[in-house]
Amino acid sequence: MALHTWLIYLLAVVGLSFTPGPNSLLVLSHGALYGHRRASFTVLGGAVGFVSLIGLSMLGISALLQTISGALTALKVIGGLYLCWLGFKLWRAPAIDLSPVAAGRKADAARWTLFRQGLFAAVSNPKVLLFYGAFLPQFIDPSGSLWVQFLWMAGTFALVEGLVEYGLVRLAFRIRPWLQKTGRQFNRACGGMFGVLGMALPFTR
16 A cells, blocks of 8 residues: 555554544543443444455445345344444433442453444444445555555554544543533433444434
């Protein structure tokens, strides 16, 4: 992958990473609820999910989904239902409690659960898979090794996206005292946005 091509790709990835989406919303809420150390597993899960989608896009799965009748619609419905379920859970979540007892309970949150939610939030959005299918080919050199280019592109995206999401986690962690006062409204706002994203996903083109 040529250096100038990678630099253009890097700039594009930075712009994409700052675009709000389900994963950024999820890490923001997890950072507030569980702290930056635990929420790092949500960020890691999302990074693994995005790398998986990049790999599938480069294998041509996104083009295949566009040609198989009903497959894309089914994926959109499943992804939308998952986002709505996350929104429902977050809507019902109580305001953040910073007492020592509550902090101890939140520290017991399973790392695998947070990782899994970050992973599923990334891969449950087929719109992202189709977007990668249109976005990545612009930077692929047909004469070069596909695997080497995959490593560069997936590694760059995972690193940039991970840093941006970890920044959101740290931001949420810093405003936790404020969230203790307005946490119920914060949870309902985030839960409502998840619900809107989930309901809108099946109707996107």
